Amino acid sequence: MAMAMMIRNAAASRRAMTPISGDFGGGLRSMSSWWKSVEPAPKDPILGVTEAFLADPSPDKVNVGVGAYRDDNGKPVVLDCVREAERRLAGSTFMEYLPMGGSAKMVDLTLKLAYGDDSEFIKDKRIAAIQTLSGTGACRLFADFQKRFCPGSQIYIPVPTWSNHHNIWRDAEVPQKTYHYYHPETKGLDFSALMDDVKNAPDGSFFLLHACAHNPTGVDPTEEQWREISQLFKAKGHFAFFDMAYQGFASGDPARDAKSIRIFLEDGHHIGISQSYAKNMGLYGQRVGCLSVLCEDAKQAVSVKSQLQQLARPMYSNPPLHGAQLVSTILEDPELKSLWLKEVKVMADRIIGMRTTLRESLEKLGSPLSWEHVTKQIGMFCYSGLTPEQVDRLTSEYHIYMTRNGRISMAGVTTGNVGYLANAIHEVTKSS
């Protein structure tokens, strides 16, 4: 009897120790994992392309997937101005924490690029700005800020857009809506549908705009169209948030690439801007960028900046130092800055040249389709109009890698591979 009692008690105390889930997590080798219900996540649609490319053994393979610049030999580039800045920084004795808002110097220099060297807003200290983890980090902090301080608001996102924009505002728990942007028939801007959506949105809505070199389509509004958009935004009291990831990279001229922003500023909008140095300074892996919000006055800018910092602190405390130092070193030295501007123009010009060559090659091959959009679109990407099935054929038959929406990274096109690329595109489209 005593033995039976002991066994019952032992069983009871084992049950008592078992957590409610019925799973005795983590204690002993025989127990199962807390994570067994974790599903394998889908691969990132953009970064997964490069993974597949790297795994391909074919000598003919071409990567026109992820948007990182390549020179005409298909090699990644470290800009000379960056190498020189690295040289000057070597042996630096400073590795302390930056303030939560990042490098004030870098931020000041960065604001000048977006708002203009002589911007009254900078002089009047009306811009709340912090260093961020490149463009992604800037968008995410703005989304978190929007959630916290305009909790009922939504974000209007263009169709299509960089896929990570959706992830960012979703993780910030800001509801999303879309607005018309790309016109598949013209492979250009669906301007009237865009304006309708802007008009039909409730007054005071938040809109995400690509300042230049729209990703993934390469389709930008004209200056005239930007002015109309700005006027309509005024009438509706909308908030304009600009994602500017390609300043300088689109036309080769940073001031020209910031035109949309300057128009909105002239028209009196209080905008927000995400800036990135990933592409235009080739600082991809350094993760350096800037988030700015134009405020009514200096006092409000101080408040807004302090609140942005409150969002950064529980995310990463303060931003990384090295990339910010590189940017500051380059932009504060007139010679280095001038070298940078030259190098940016070289990159932009090479891409513009490749657009021309690709289009001409396709036309020479006698393609039945129009490839005018290849040279009308601007920036790193060309929205080719290829269907997912055609893209799959390009990959499986020709070892050409791009995202399934038909987005070609022109930075991956070289004089060495443009003929091969044109031929392959022609082959998969000639019966369309």
Add this chain to the structure above:
Amino acid sequence: MTNSEFSSSSSSPSDRRIGALLRHLTAATNSDNLSSVYASPTSGVSGGSVFAHLVQAPEDPILGVTVAYNKDPSPVKLNLGVGAYRTEEGKPLVLNVVRKAEQQLINDRTRIKEYLPIVGLVEFNKLSAKLILGADSPAIRENRVSTVECLSGTGSLRVGGEFLAKHYHQKTIYITQPTWGNHPKIFTLAGLTVKTYRYYDPSTRGLNFQGLMEDLGAATPGSIVLLHACAHNPTGVDPTIQQWEQIRQLMRSKGLMPFFDSAYQGFASGSLDTDAKPIRMFVADGGECLVAQSYAKNMGLYGERVGALSIVCKSSDVAGKVESQLKLVIRPMYSSPPIHGASIVAVILRDRNLFNEWTLELKAMADRIISMRKQLFEALRARGTPGDWSHIIKQIGMFTFTGLNPAQVSYMTKEYHIYMTSDGRISMAGLSSKTVPHLADAIHAVATKAV
């Protein structure tokens, strides 16, 4: 206003714009409405901002100390606020091995600075896991560890917290009382509910072990528990190895998920292995846990934001799935982590000579801090300062929890220009033989006054 006034043949660009705007704002067929339509500047433009209702946020309590210190013109001012190491001369220190590693990186012209993968620098991840779990760790051998590069300790905690909020069945995390001021904010924003467990005993200035065991024993089974691997911040009070074993047994019996914050490996005792022992004890029992690592202090890489989050899983299959989900947390936060700091760490950890040199530099920093503790304790004893100050030499790591109250702290700042956080935490790393007397005078003053 009628449409005809805005016909394109006679109008200026702005007229045309207004005309175009009118066309968009009105139904094309209903011209009767046109007279009542005009483009009115609304609040978004004529002055009002959508963010006008914001108030200014308070200064961060820790980083704000340095802000105040910087403003102080006094020649005897002393910054014992933020936990950044200082030399005997009061200067920040870039380790020799870090300089060497940086030089190596610069000299390598083939290095490209493109995007890292979402999980960061893979070599760095592997080396970091080995560093904290031990090179012979069965969890590593069995491929059961998922490691991702993150932005120092803060970033690792935040990514881990968001992962838990998405995928773990219990959304409550228990943190010590007190703890680093940023912990509750990190986990709240990550989407977890934050509760506390007793830790520090003000009467002994040591560990409230009984309170700790009671609180963890009463926690909902499955809850997450944040553990400071060593050199508890802010108190400097660590459990003994025997106490750790009891904590481990209790936690495993209740299925509590351990989440280690390791910000001071090697910095506390001077030994990397000793400081990792509590974590390795938990991993040795075959169970699962999370570990956030920082290289800010032990490699002096503060501003480069280098760290790693490791999740020890039951199987390599699970670890693979976990890693794929971690990527979904990271991508919408900052896409991929910064390359520079992680590259430096990888160079050092992979090279036996640099690694050994690092351990010596690390021990030197830890020894200097231990020496400061002894000197401060002696200085107070020499002054006959009332009270028991033995906790100064019993506590470990960068910080001492002095036991001073906010009024006393305020007095020390005002009268002696000594800066610390208002909870009485001082960074021993900010002291030198020259400045110990000044601090001892200040402590003596508040201990003998009625402040």
